[in-house]
Amino acid sequence: MTAVIEPTTTTVRAACPHDCPDTCAMLVTVEDGKAVRVQGDPEHPYTRGGLCVKVNNYLDRVYDPGRVLFPLRRTGPKGSGKFERITWEAAIQEIVTKFRAAADEFGPESIMPVSYLGTQGILNGLNVGDPFFAKLGATVSERTYCDAGSCTAYAMTIGDTAGVDPESLVHSKFILVWACNIMSTNLHLWPYIAEARKRGAKVVVVDPVRTRTAAAADQHIALRPGTDGALALAMANVIISEGLTDADYVENFTVGYPEFADRVEQYTPEWAETETGVPAETIRTLAREYAGAQPSVIRIGVAVERHAGGGQAVRALSCLPGLVGAWRKPGGGILQLPLWAFPVNWGAFMHPEMLTPGTRVVNQYRLGAALAGDLPDGPPIKAIMVYNSNPVVVCPDQDRLIAGLQREDLFTVVSEQFMTDTADYADIVLPATTQLEQDDIMFSWGHLFVTYNHQSIAPIGEAVPNTEMFRRLAAAMGFDDPVFRRTDQEMIAEAFDWSHPHMEGITVESLKEKGWQRLNVASPDEYSPHAEGNFPTASGKVEFVASAAAGGNFVVPLFRQGSNDHQPGQPVDALPHYIPPREAAHTNPELAARFPLNLLTPKSHAYINSSFGSQAFHRQAQKEPNVIIHPDDAAARGIADGAPVRIFNERGEFVVLAKIDDSVLPGVVVSSMGGWRKHSKAGQTLASVNPTEFADLGNAPTFSDTLVEVESA
Ligand SMILES: Nc1nc2c(c(=O)[nH]1)N[C@H]1C(S)=C(S)[C@@H](COP(=O)(O)OP(=O)(O)OC[C@H]3O[C@@H](n4cnc5c(=O)[nH]c(N)nc54)[C@H](O)[C@@H]3O)O[C@H]1N2
Ligand SMILES: Nc1nc2c(c(=O)[nH]1)N[C@H]1C(S)=C(S)[C@@H](COP(=O)(O)OP(=O)(O)OC[C@H]3O[C@@H](n4cnc5c(=O)[nH]c(N)nc54)[C@H](O)[C@@H]3O)O[C@H]1N2
Ligand code: SF4
Ligand SMILES: [Mo]
Numbered sequence: 001m002t003a004v005i006e007p008t009t010t011t012v013r014a015a016c017p018h019d020c021p022d023t024c025a026m027l028v029t030v031e032d033g034k035a036v037r038v039q040g041d042p043e044h045p046y047t048r049g050g051l052c053v054k055v056n057n058y059l060d061r062v063y064d065p066g067r068v069l070f071p072l073r074r075t076g077p078k079g080s081g082k083f084e085r086i087t088w089e090a091a092i093q094e095i096v097t098k099f100r101a102a103a104d105e106f107g108p109e110s111i112m113p114v115s116y117l118g119t120q121g122i123l124n125g126l127n128v129g130d131p132f133f134a135k136l137g138a139t140v141s142e143r144t145y146c147d148a149g150s151c152t153a154y155a156m157t158i159g160d161t162a163g164v165d166p167e168s169l170v171h172s173k174f175i176l177v178w179a180c181n182i183m184s185t186n187l188h189l190w191p192y193i194a195e196a197r198k199r200g201a202k203v204v205v206v207d208p209v210r211t212r213t214a215a216a217a218d219q220h221i222a223l224r225p226g227t228d229g230a231l232a233l234a235m236a237n238v239i240i241s242e243g244l245t246d247a248d249y250v251e252n253f254t255v256g257y258p259e260f261a262d263r264v265e266q267y268t269p270e271w272a273e274t275e276t277g278v279p280a281e282t283i284r285t286l287a288r289e290y291a292g293a294q295p296s297v298i299r300i301g302v303a304v305e306r307h308a309g310g311g312q313a314v315r316a317l318s319c320l321p322g323l324v325g326a327w328r329k330p331g332g333g334i335l336q337l338p339l340w341a342f343p344v345n346w347g348a349f350m351h352p353e354m355l356t357p358g359t360r361v362v363n364q365y366r367l368g369a370a371l372a373g374d375l376p377d378g379p380p381i382k383a384i385m386v387y388n389s390n391p392v393v394v395c396p397d398q399d400r401l402i403a404g405l406q407r408e409d410l411f412t413v414v415s416e417q418f419m420t421d422t423a424d425y426a427d428i429v430l431p432a433t434t435q436l437e438q439d440d441i442m443f444s445w446g447h448l449f450v451t452y453n454h455q456s457i458a459p460i461g462e463a464v465p466n467t468e469m470f471r472r473l474a475a476a477m478g479f480d481d482p483v484f485r486r487t488d489q490e491m492i493a494e495a496f497d498w499s500h501p502h503m504e505g506i507t508v509e510s511l512k513e514k515g516w517q518r519l520n521v522a523s524p525d526e527y528s529p530h531a532e533g534n535f536p537t538a539s540g541k542v543e544f545v546a547s548a549a550a551g552g553n554f555v556v557p558l559f560r561q562g563s564n565d566h567q568p569g570q571p572v573d574a575l576p577h578y579i580p581p582r583e584a585a586h587t588n589p590e591l592a593a594r595f596p597l598n599l600l601t602p603k604s605h606a607y608i609n610s611s612f613g614s615q616a617f618h619r620q621a622q623k624e625p626n627v628i629i630h631p632d633d634a635a636a637r638g639i640a641d642g643a644p645v646r647i648f649n650e651r652g653e654f655v656v657l658a659k660i661d662d663s664v665l666p667g668v669v670v671s672s673m674g675g676w677r678k679h680s681k682a683g684q685t686l687a688s689v690n691p692t693e694f695a696d697l698g699n700a701p702t703f704s705d706t707l708v709e710v711e712s713a
Contacts, residue, residue, distance in 0.1 A: 012029075014456060023443075038057075044516060053605065053606050062436050068432070070085045079402070099383055109359065112383070118387070121441065123466075132474055133562065139362050148555060156549060165338065172296065178301065209663055221282060224586075226581030229579065231276050233267035239320075249328065254541050254542040256543060256545025269281075269283040290320070303704055306701060307704045311697025319576055328531050338445065338446065345495060354562065360378040390610045392421035406425065437456075449516045505517070549573065552572055559699075584598060625685075626657045627647060628660075628663060628669060629669050639658050643657065645657070649709065
């Protein structure tokens with residue numbers, strides 16, 4: 001007789017790994033080694049038991065038949081998607097052989113890592129490969145896809161402060177949502193805004209598009225893309241000229257006010273109307289209401305940085321709360337990334353000291369150019385290793401990037417959960433675990449909770465966490481520094497500076513048990529760290545005249561693989577100023593004569609960047625990629641609703657369906673990013689038309705600074 005084995009059911013505390021500000025606490029139900037349910041943790045104060053349309057059915061991702069489960073070697077032409085299964089030993093051996101050959105013949109800088117934020121776990125995320133590539137001497141990868149310009153500008157003005165606790169927003173009297181589509185990209189913030197509104201707050205959204213978020217607000221201000229700086233500076237002009245400043249706050253807790261007041265005199269509402277298309281009277285009213293209703297808060301999204309003057313636009317916005325004394329009370333100030341409150345021990349993961357000084361730096365945003373041999377200096381790129389990223393979809397210059405990936409002399413390794421458009425071009429594909437199959441520990445860039453992710457199931461197939469992949473690679477390369485032998489638990493022990501005051505009462509053990517804990521900071525009802533200045537700037541004050549501007553267009557820590565240094569650049573004007581978009585009808589009429597429409601490529605509601613772009617449920621929820629075009633622009637081009645259209649400029653083209661809708665301004669078209677090339681109508685996605693120019697600060701991308709023409713396909 002066989003014994004009856006009772007099924008074992010356990011609930012495991014986990015954390016959503018995705019590149020999203022909300023970092024939801026999850027509960028995973030496991031039965032006999034199989035995860036059978038993933039839900040939000042109802043006890044979590046911020047995420048309140050809800051996940052989102054992307055992650056509600058996370059098990060479909062974990063158990064998707066399309067998962068990469070074994071190491072693969074290419075058998076067909078590059079891009080054909082033909083592979084054979086090989087062993088881990090064979091895969092690692094081939095990578096080591098090819099990396100060594102490239103290093104011997106061309107030098108180690110001929111090898112380049114390409115990685116971003118497929119997971120944002122401290123172990124498996126941004127920095128997981130940094131020590132390995134530093135030791136190898138590979139080209140340093142600069143990773144400025146997201147918020148690098150914004151962070152530079154923000155830090156220049158008020159320092160690397162968390163600023164506002166998102167949970168304090170219930171106390172705000174005036175909420176200005178600037179270039180952020182909260183309903184899609186930061187869902188769990190909305191209940192706080194809704195609560196503030198119940199208590200009488202006004203919510204205003206500044207966005208060229210009437211998004212879900214704009215539609216839900218009290219007022220929508222539709223400005224021309226890339227003119228945010230003009231609107232923000234004109235607000236400062238009104239606040240100063242009408243005497244609406246908090247003179248006492250300005251006097252005590254800011255520096256450079258007289259110079260700033262001088263500077264913004266030229267930025268009148270009438271001038272801003274010609275730049276932004278927003279009526280001068282609307283700008284005046286906005287400034288008066290923003291200054292008058294205290295505490296007021298500005299929630300900025302990443303799209304503010306995404307044009308030629310994006311950095312200065314964030315500079316201007318970061319000055320406004322100081323001008324009106326919004327920092328005095330909980331719920332007042334500017335909310336960018338509260339990530340700054342987490343004492344992450346970045347050094348233990350980046351290991352900047354392992355870099356050889358002077359190693360070549362290449363920005364991933366220009367990967368297409370780099371693979372084509374257009375490099376600042378040094379040898380050609382002969383090998384790349386992609387992990388946590390899908391550059392074919394998220395990087396501009398798609399056609400050139402594909403040409404590069406097709407080079408017979410390029411050796412490409414891709415570590416993935418899925419056969420993405422990038423993995424199709426790999427020579428070797430390595431299988432990566434999902435969050436349920438690994439341990440990790442998480443910061444957040446949308447709230448103030450640390451979250452622990454327990455592994456809940458065994459890895460599927462031969463998938464391994466990124467940490468394990470780099471341990472195997474390092475061992476095979478003969479790298480024997482202790483850093484390459486750390487276990488995941490040893491890394492978790494190093495994840496934070498546990499002695500930092502914000503970590504008081506938080507230990508690895510307590511986190512493992514509770515799953516999440518709020519940083520040891522003031523409660524949301526009392527969180528106002530800058531009520532009396534105390535900004536982490538050189539002066540300790542809001543710097544209208546930024547002392548850090550002397551350091552120039554630097555790239556802040558986090559954004560350069562392995563490096564913890566501010567990278568000095570050309571000094572920049574220390575006062576906020578307006579830099580118009582490069583590609584706009586009013587700034588570049590010659591280009592606009594040929595390509596008159598401004599293309600925006602924001603986030604898709606049902607994907608996280610390109611993640612989930614291959615899953616049936618998500619593709620159905622997101623529907624076929626489209627472009628939203630104003631009825632007047634459609635009529636002028638004889639475009640019918642639902643018909644395929646070709647969107648093009650000198651850089652490239654793509655084909656999607658037209659959606660005629662007045663939620664966009666005339667002259668603006670919108671196509672959400674994240675759809676995959678292999679599912680596209682004509683073999684390209686919107687990344688084909690995006691520019692490779694940087695914004696003014698932090699080498700930020702300029703996705704919103706794109707002119708195109710649209711015609712029936
Ligand atoms: N559903 C979903 N959620 C996500 C993501 C996702 O892919 N899907 N991605 C995550 C990531 S990595 C990030 S960085 C965040 C980003 O989240 P958000 O900060 O919300 O960024 P976007 O969706 O790119 O753009 C937000 C809004 O900016 C507007 N916009 C574009 N250009 C301009 C401009 O020049 N000026 C102004 N004022 N507005 C402009 C767009 O119309 C859009 O509505 O979302 C995260 N959350
Ligand atoms: N046109 C346009 N382009 C954009 C943007 C835009 O608004 N418009 N936004 C930019 C922004 S804000 C961002 S943040 C970037 C995002 O760029 P990426 O970070 O590259 O984002 P994803 O496209 O989601 O690709 C992440 C990949 O990592 C894989 N992955 C997930 N977890 C793991 C893991 O544990 N191990 C390994 N090895 N792989 C894993 C996923 O399957 C996925 O294919 O895109 C940028 N590109
Ligand atoms: S993607 Fe964002 S909102 Fe959705 S579950 Fe993950 S952290 Fe939460
Ligand atoms: Mo991002």
